[in-house]
Amino acid sequence: MSTALTSKLPALPLAALGALVLVSVLGVGAVRIAGLSAQQQPDASTLATRQLRFEDGADGSIAVRDAGNGALLTTIAPGTNGFLRSAMRGLVRERKRQGLGPERPFELLGRADGRLTLVDPGTGRRIDLEAFGPSNAVVFARLLPATSPGADHVAQR
Template sequence: MSDSNTLPKTRFNPVALAGLLLVLIVGMIAMGKHQRDEAPHVAIEVRQERALHFSDGPQGEVLVIDARQNETIDALYGEQGFLRQTLRALVRERLRRGLDQSEPFWLQQLHNHHLALFDPVTQTRIDLMAFGPSNSQVFARWLDSPSQP
């Protein structure tokens, strides 16, 4: 005769369950990365562009340098939070991957009149218009800006 108050015991190992969960998570991440790497690259029509280097000046200012002419076209004093954060994100990605820091970034006006900052080394494009007109104007003035003496 069996006792009706006794339930069958299920045996599971919590360590094995945690291990299985970990394997599933790692597998899903790997599949997502693989799919992202194979995503087709859509050609983007660039209407105008300018190669720029950015560096820190002696007084903490951000120097904007035309990469083709190797001439300073602007010096930005003060906080310049949006500019600094945008550049920091691009530089950090190059450093994370151990890539060349000497290549210029490309300021681009796209076919839809959006302004973008493109890193040819990492193939990262930041749509500056997504951050609002005042933030994109920080960069827009350098498309046609002549060099400073």
């Protein structure tokens, strides 16, 4: 820079702005590393739980089974239910990345406040399904036990 321009720029305000940017970046980084979020809500009590297994069919369908008794809950036809497919694909990919197989079932939790959470106990990953809208959450709400108040509550939201 030329000496004329350097003499016109005030050093103190520029240093203060630089310090502000540095503190902001460090603060955001610390919050991200700590896993904190202003939007996290405490989990409401669980009203309904179902352990699920998802089995790929040769024709591209997905059989959804109750892991407790092996009962077929539903079959997802090929090319349908894109949200369910993408949610499960992400969870299964994480299992493979960690060297885990399909032995442990996934857990679907229906909460007292109507929220649904899909949990992979093997990896610790969880998907708060209400974040994707009520029409997507209903796809999973149908998999809860029919007699559970959580299934009714989520379906009505």
